[in-house]
Amino acid sequence: MNAARQNPLNTYAAHGALILYTLIALFPVFVIIINSFKTRKAIFREPLALPNADSFSLIGYETVLKQGDFFLYFQNSMIVTVGSLFLILLFGAMAAFALAEYRFKGNTLMGLYLALGIMIPIRIGTVAILEMMVQTGLVNTLWALILVYTAQGLPLAVFILSEFMRQVSDDLKNAGRIDGLSEYRIFFQLVLPLVRPAMATVAVFNMIPIWNDLWFPLILAPAEEVKTLTLGSQVFIGQFVTDWNAVLSALSLAILPVMALYVIFSRQLIRGITSGAVK
Amino acid sequence: MSDPNTHRKIRWHIIVFLAPAVLVYTAVMIYPLFNTLRLSLFTEVDQQRVYVGLQNFRTLFGDTVWSTQFWNALGNNFWFFVIHMLVQNPIGIALAAILSHPKLRFAAFYRSAIFIPTILSFVIVGFAWKLILSPIWGIAPGMLDAVGLKSLYAPWLGKEEYALTTLSLVSVWQFVGIPMMLIYAALLSIPDEILEAAEVEGITGSAAFWKIKLPLILPSIGIISILTFVANFNAFDLIYAAQGALAGPDFSTDILGTFMYRTFFGFQLQLGDPHMGSTIASAMFAIILIGVCLYLFGIQSRMRRYQF
Numbered sequence: 214m215n216a217a218r219q220n221p222l223n224t225y226a227a228h229g230a231l232i233l234y235t236l237i238a239l240f241p242v243f244v245i246i247i248n249s250f251k252t253r254k255a256i257f258r259e260p261l262a263l264p265n266a267d268s269f270s271l272i273g274y275e276t277v278l279k280q281g282d283f284f285l286y287f288q289n290s291m292i293v294t295v296g297s298l299f300l301i302l303l304f305g306a307m308a309a310f311a312l313a314e315y316r317f318k319g320n321t322l323m324g325l326y327l328a329l330g331i332m333i334p335i336r337i338g339t340v341a342i343l344e345m346m347v348q349t350g351l352v353n354t355l356w357a358l359i360l361v362y363t364a365q366g367l368p369l370a371v372f373i374l375s376e377f378m379r380q381v382s383d384d385l386k387n388a389g390r391i392d393g394l395s396e397y398r399i400f401f402q403l404v405l406p407l408v409r410p411a412m413a414t415v416a417v418f419n420m421i422p423i424w425n426d427l428w429f430p431l432i433l434a435p436a437e438e439v440k441t442l443t444l445g446s447q448v449f450i451g452q453f454v455t456d457w458n459a460v461l462s463a464l465s466l467a468i469l470p471v472m473a474l475y476v477i478f479s480r481q482l483i484r485g486i487t488s489g490a491v492k
Numbered sequence: 493m494s495d496p497n498t499h500r501k502i503r504w505h506i507i508v509f510l511a512p513a514v515l516v517y518t519a520v521m522i523y524p525l526f527n528t529l530r531l532s533l534f535t536e537v538d539q540q541r542v543y544v545g546l547q548n549f550r551t552l553f554g555d556t557v558w559s560t561q562f563w564n565a566l567g568n569n570f571w572f573f574v575i576h577m578l579v580q581n582p583i584g585i586a587l588a589a590i591l592s593h594p595k596l597r598f599a600a601f602y603r604s605a606i607f608i609p610t611i612l613s614f615v616i617v618g619f620a621w622k623l624i625l626s627p628i629w630g631i632a633p634g635m636l637d638a639v640g641l642k643s644l645y646a647p648w649l650g651k652e653e654y655a656l657t658t659l660s661l662v663s664v665w666q667f668v669g670i671p672m673m674l675i676y677a678a679l680l681s682i683p684d685e686i687l688e689a690a691e692v693e694g695i696t697g698s699a700a701f702w703k704i705k706l707p708l709i710l711p712s713i714g715i716i717s718i719l720t721f722v723a724n725f726n727a728f729d730l731i732y733a734a735q736g737a738l739a740g741p742d743f744s745t746d747i748l749g750t751f752m753y754r755t756f757f758g759f760q761l762q763l764g765d766p767h768m769g770s771t772i773a774s775a776m777f778a779i780i781l782i783g784v785c786l787y788l789f790g791i792q793s794r795m796r797r798y799q800f
Contacts (some may be wrong), residue, residue, distance in 0.1 A: 338524035425613035
């Protein structure tokens with residue numbers, strides 16, 4: 214590795230390769246966003262030029278905000294994502310605590326049972342999930358999505374959180390027991406605050422796939438009033454294919470919230486991945 | 493639990509702690525999974541559910557209308573997977589190897605920027621690339637023209653022979669960040685002493701990568717491969733967002749996910765058939781299970797893990 218420092222050519226090559234790939238990664242996003250601020254003519258005449266005084270236009274955004282109910286979609290996505298994350302973290306942490314803390318018959322078996330879902334995608338069971346949601350009247354409600362995403366997120370959450378909970382010192386918990394704290398209070402007041410970093414990692418891992426999912430909203434909640442942002446933009450863009458201003462603006466609006474989430478949580482996300490939480 | 497007197501008593505708190513997760517997971521994930529497998533043994537006659545044994549599987553594999561579609565989707569899915577293994581994972585490993593140079597500046601910036609496509613939804617990615625590659629807009633032909641390669645341009649997404657490969661590469665573009673991050677983490681966990689010892693022996697630069705680092709990160713490459721496999725055989729969103737449920741042109745981009753969606757949910761004039769949908773889902777389940785078992789028993793158990 215000192216070779217890299219000794220040989221400047223290697224360093225340049227490394228930066229060259231990384232810059233090239235960074236451009237490839239960002240180019241499509243960049244093109245979409247700059248063109249969303251241009252007039253229709255300018256979009257076609259010079260697709261790679263930045264918007265200037267002549268070509269600047271917000272007509273696409275006006276169409277999107279007038280025609281699509283993007284605030285509602287955004288709100289639905291928010292409710293589903295936050296609701297699912299809350300349940301994944303609460304239920305996941307509780308189960309992880311039981312598995313990590315207590316020795317009881319079937320502990321290992323229960324751990325394996327809950328871990329099954331890490332490798333098996335929940336989508337395989339879609340036909341029966343839809344049938345169940347129809348029978349229980351949950352179809353076309355946000356609850357259907359929240360329940361599905363909670364079930365989908367729990368296996369990995371339990372797995373990661375129980376690893377972390379095994380590291381919490383026994384002395385602390387036993388001190389709590391001697392002080393007469395109930396097991397529930399030991400969990401909520403002593404253990405939970407200590408595993409907060411692991412909970413944040415689990416939340417970040419789950420957040421983006423839930424926000425971006427298209428399959429379950431399409432199948433379980435396609436009605437207008439419960440559409441998520443991902444499904445809403447998909448339908449909107451499908452209807453406005455020929456209105457390039459509107460399509461580009463809708464895409465930019467859909468990029469915005471995930472980018473905001475990413476900027477806020479990227480350090481957590483990268484730390485989570487690189488600390489080996491998914492190994 | 494340290495008190496022997498409480499040993500025989502039911503410890504209710506364990507049940508309370510486990511119950512919510514186990515209930516939700518069982519009711520919404522495990523039970524529907526098995527129910528789907530069960531539904532593949534039934535069919536609907538006069539709005540009644542009738543048990544037909546393996547008849548649906550016979551239709552899927554024996555009836556040419558179904559079997560052509562199934563093998564087409566499975567073949568496409570394999571090609572989709574092969575492209576990911578051959579393009580996405582090597583690029584991810586290469587980027588991680590470059591990023592893990594300890595003296596590299598701006599590493600955090602590159603890392604975050606290259607990860608951005610991974611966080612975008614398939615809808616954004618699918619449409620963005622559809623627009624960029626579109627012959628109407630002319631970004632792709634214009635750029636090829638600028639480097640004198642205009643003759644190479646074709647409306648890739650609209651041509652049967654290119655569409656699937658193009659979409660696979662779009663998906664590679666989107667997900668290269670995941671192998672990059674996981675390999676990067678694995679490379680960082682290699683202790684300096686090992687690399688320094690190698691350096692003393694005169695093994696540096698690319699030799700150090702091939703002889704020292706690569707063998708050490710093989711377990712991570714195995715994990716990436718199985719994650720790619722499961723994700724690819726379960727993929728749907730990108731194809732649906734870019735090409736619609738018909739996975740055009742002429743089903744050339746149809747994969748198991750889109751095939752199952754069309755079958756069970758119906759599209760245009762075809763009515764949805766939950767039982768045939770379950771049959772396809774069961775086939776997908778079997779394929780994923782075979783892949784995961786091959787990995788667990790064939791690859792992972794043979795790999796030596798190094799503990800530092």
